[in-house]
Amino acid sequence: MSDPKNTFSLDGHEVPVTAGQTILQAAEASGSWIPTLCHHPEFEPHGSCRVCTVKLNGRTVSACTTPVRAGDVVELDTEELKGLRQNLVQFLFTEGNHFCPSCEQSGDCRLQAVGYALGVTGGHYNPLFPSRRVDASHPDVLLELNRCILCELCVRASAQVDKKDIFALSGRGIDKQLVVNAESGRLADTNLALSDKALSVCPVGAILKKRQGFLVPIGKRTYDERSIRERDLDRAKEDPQ
Ligand code: SF4
Numbered sequence: 001m002s003d004p005k006n007t008f009s010l011d012g013h014e015v016p017v018t019a020g021q022t023i024l025q026a027a028e029a030s031g032s033w034i035p036t037l038c039h040h041p042e043f044e045p046h047g048s049c050r051v052c053t054v055k056l057n058g059r060t061v062s063a064c065t066t067p068v069r070a071g072d073v074v075e076l077d078t079e080e081l082k083g084l085r086q087n088l089v090q091f092l093f094t095e096g097n098h099f100c101p102s103c104e105q106s107g108d109c110r111l112q113a114v115g116y117a118l119g120v121t122g123g124h125y126n127p128l129f130p131s132r133r134v135d136a137s138h139p140d141v142l143l144e145l146n147r148c149i150l151c152e153l154c155v156r157a158s159a160q161v162d163k164k165d166i167f168a169l170s171g172r173g174i175d176k177q178l179v180v181n182a183e184s185g186r187l188a189d190t191n192l193a194l195s196d197k198a199l200s201v202c203p204v205g206a207i208l209k210k211r212q213g214f215l216v217p218i219g220k221r222t223y224d225e226r227s228i229r230e231r232d233l234d235r236a237k238e239d240p241q
Pocket residue numbers: 147148149150151152153154155178201202203204206207
């Protein structure tokens with residue numbers, strides 16, 4: 001039995017915690033899945049999408065950024081929190097232009113997979129149908145801003161791993177969008193390379209390598225054969241944080 005001094009309560013179950021762990025890390029280590037979109041285990045947590053929202057001692061927090069301590073009480077799968085996460089995902093779908101059946105990333109997209117896992121069956125909100133750019137200027141990479149969820153993973157990867165600072169967010173509120181670091185504003189005029197980490201972290205289909213979209217058939221893709229829940233928990237087991 002776990003030492004109660006080193007456990008916290010997760011939906012009423014005592015779960016072991018080690019010093020410095022976030023709620024997300026401790027939950028995953030115990031086999032409890034928390035949906036995430038802007039989180040990537042190789043980068044510092046960012047806390048922007050809020051899809052990982054839980055309650056810590058009665059207060060709403062993001063599980064990916066918030067440390068947990070022995071004795072804490074965390075609520076994860078309450079009806080209220082499930083509804084909140086569904087609303088956040090529905091809002092992301094209506095805020096951009098996401099047409100899953102015709103998207104090359106279908107089956108490999110975290111937003112789509114999280115939507116399925118949370119039981120999102122419709123948009124709920126009126127679609128905003130924003131008018132956003134598609135930048136096909138680069139010979140090998142397509143930038144489809146209609147699908148961007150502003151998670152900043154490409155921004156972080158380009159700055160921290162590639163050391164190029166090719167991507168940034170610009171503007172506020174509904175006008176906030178991803179921009180590239182070139183006077184022309186075109187991806188072709190940056191020093192982006194196919195080997196850049198920034199090309200492999202996009203959770204949706206906003207940054208795509210050209211001519212590769214249908215190499216893996218529908219039905220054989222990342223989340224077609226194993227659910228996002230299983231994949232995330234297996235990854236956490238292989239690479240405990
Ligand atoms: Fe995130 Fe992809 Fe948008 Fe970059 S392009 S901010 S990785 S959704």
